[in-house]
Amino acid sequence: MTTKTNLTTSLEWYRARPGELRLVDVPEQTYLMVDGEGDPNTSPLFTAAVETLYPVAYTLKFASKRELGRDYVVPPLEGLWWSDDMDAFTVARDKARWSWTLLLLVPDWVERDLVAATIDQVRAKKNPERIDDLRVERLAEGRCVQTLHVGSFDDEGPVLERMHDEFVPARGLRLTGRHHEIYLSDFRRVPPERRRTILRQPVAPA
Structure with missing residues (x-):
C-alpha cells in the first residue's frame, strides 16, 4: 500500500497557531500559479482560476501515485x-484594488516534465477556462513571519496591523515580498467564523 503524504502536516513552514506570531524560514518551492485582480468574492477571474488549478492538481496527484x-x-x-x-x-480592505496570484504547491519529488504532461492532459480532456494562464514557477520567500487566523477574511485587518506595525519593526525587520495566505479550510464550504487561514509575510533586516 502506498503511503499518502500530507505536506501541510509534515512541513514545518505550514504550522501556525492562532494568536502567535513567529518567524519561519521557508525554502524555495514549486507552485502551480494563476494571476488575477479584483474582489475575489465577485471576480469571475478568481473563480475560473480556482476551477483551473484543482483539476491540474488532482491529475498530478494521481500521476505521482501511478508513475512514481x-x-x-x-x-x-x-x-x-x-x-x-x-x-x-x-485599513480600507478595498478588495476591488487587490491583485492576486493563486497557488497550489507541487511536491519536490515531482519533476517539471510530469507537471507539463499533466497540464497538457487536463487541457485536452477538460480544458478549463484559464488553463492557458496557468504557469509553473519557483517561489523563494526565505524568512517570514506568520500566524493562524481563525474567522472571516474580513477580520484579518487587526491581525495584519499587529504583524506589520508591531511585531516586524520590533525585531528590526521590514516587509518584503507579498502578503501570503494559506487556506487550511475550504472557503467554498466552511462558514466564515470557522475558517482557518495561515497569514504569512516575508521579511528582511531593516
Missing part, C-alpha cells in the same frame, strides 16, 4: 495578495 509510487494529499489553496497601497489590506 508516491501518493499525497492535494495541498490547500494559497494566495499572494498585493496592492499599490497596502492600506487596502490592513
